Amino acid sequence: MWDYSDKVKDHFFNPRNAGALAEANAVGEVGSLSCGDALKLMLKVNPETDVIEDAKFQTFGCGSAIASSSALTELVIGKTIDEARALTNQDIAEFLGGLPPEKMHCSVMGQEALTAAVAAWKGEELDEDDHEEGALICKCFAVDAGMIERAIRTNKLTTMEMVTFYTKAGGGCSSCAEPLEELLSDVNAAMVAEGVISADEAFVFGAAPAPAPKKKATGFVIPDMPPPPPVTPAPEPISIQPIKVKPANAAKLSPAPVITPEPARSGRTSAQEAIVIARVIEEMRPVFQADGGDVVLLDVEGNKVSVEMKGACAGCQIASLTLGGLRKRIREELGRDFVVVPAPKN
């Protein structure tokens, strides 16, 4: 469990200003489902005075993301737009009595949503047309250069690890490590020139050990863009399928039978054995068919029985039950051990 401050816990368990704000006239949105956190900040700004009279949030995320959002609304209510604009993620973290370093990105998300809402109110363009600023660095978490630079400057970040903790950039596939390092060293160099940090602290390009290429499961790609909308007109893929313990499953739970020493061979010829095996499979087919599958005998060679698995029996799981059960029945009939092997898919 994370070491959350009491204030973080309080703002998570009793979030202030959660929900939709009907009279909102400035909204800032950041994050996505694929990123694992997202925030919609809604502000009600008085057009006469520029004072934020009310603020509410909707957040998808962990405990500290919800607490940071709650803290953000408390911080901005009563402030003018210009005062609010001066708030940073540090203010959010401080308000909460600190956040674990790995969770600082939650406070940065708050600041980003606020920046977006303020820009919207002011009618300013937000990054979109500014290629340099808006260049997407981390595709896994959709983090652009502007956000990373702001987080580096605000929090005086000088290591790659901290950049990931604060912005999540580089925390996925690591393929952005190089541009990220470049950006960190450029921003740090500028900060040294401005006298904000000392030259010793600054990150120098190439200083980070080369990241280990991340190993992925064969044949799998982690989507770097949000996945297709999950609720399509026909929501079958995520429809709820009540799980039932099938009789087959129940049978599996009984203790495995103890295998007795093999009796002597039956004295049949291989052709006769094959006939017996075919009969055993025919006898067992109704069991598989009842489960929506089927098994067909292809070949018997030596002690190897090849079968084709169809329907629910096919595909990946050679249900240990299916093949194990077949094997046992064949052994019972013929008194010697056979290996039952599913044929490869064509």
Next chain:
Amino acid sequence: MDPIYLDNNATTRVFPEVVQEMLPFFSEQFGNASSIHAFGEDVGSALRKARRSLQALIGAEFDHEIIFTSGGTESNNAAIRSALAANPQRTEFITSAVEHPAILSLADWLEKHEGITVHRIPVDKEGRLDIDAYREALNSKTALVSFMWANNETGTIFPVDGLAELAHEAGALFHTDAVQAVGKVPIDLKSTEIDMMSLSSHKLHGPKGLGALYVRKGVRFRPLLRGGHQERGRRGGTENAPAIIGLGKAADLTLATMAGDLPRIAALRDRLEEGIVEKVGHCFVTGDARDRLPNTTTIAFEYIEGEAILMLLNKQGIAASSGSACTSGSLEPSHVLRAMDIPFTAAHGAIRFSLSRETTEAEVDRVIEAVPAIIDQLREMSPFWSNEGGKAEFNPEYA
């Protein structure tokens, strides 16, 4: 309100009978089993008894096929390294994409630093192994295949008997990480072709810090820890006698009641997931419904995040766990859920409930009562949730 512990795949409560069995071996019968005096003798015979108890639980043909280790991780490391060292002419290793880190991080290391070719076999949306990909990966260079018996996150069971036979057809050794399976499914190793199997004591109500590696008689073994002659020279170091004796007792207790416990636990698990799925909506059970551990269910709740769910459950005294990114310190959801291609809408909100034989119906009903309100509370806060039920139109500019 009494706390409810539904995180038994993480660890289990040590049975009081197990503790009782262990206690004399700290301050009274404290001898070293290798010593030639009464102190050592007592311990030696207690260790032999414990070994036979474990042998009975896993259906090993011989008691000397069991090597005690420090836990599942050591057992896995020992098995993989032994197989590679014993077959230096074979340089390939096959495993699955959904193994425990105790396998996968070693596989990464071997691939990167020791010139081993690693095949990680994918799974389908229900977490079932792609057998065709496995067949294709097997070849005359395969030294070892290692597939878990049951998945720790979803409970999906791999058909290890058949998988072992396929490995042997290619002349490769077969190891299975059965840390989550031992005590939860009947295991009879002597009727299978499995060469090596890892298990961990604290997953079946034994003490922590102890595991075992089963190595079939006749399988060449190269020790990971060289030292004294303990465990027939296959694992040096003075035996952790109290823990081994505790595991022996836990094995006895598990074996004695397993036949009745497993169907009962499965029924409670089904009651739990049916109760939750029915009441909550927009959630689904992950894993293979047909072939699953009786005690495990992972339910993925859409549009909300797992850590927040766990914190609210914990406030009500309910302990569960999550494959979400935020609980682990990593930024992405668990590799198991990703390998299963669970949509991001739900992967971040996956919660695992793992029961034990101590779980009661009253506890399950309390969880069924508590969960819907927690999910509602978080969904109301989620920008992706619309009150009409389902996904809201929310597409942040930054995303």
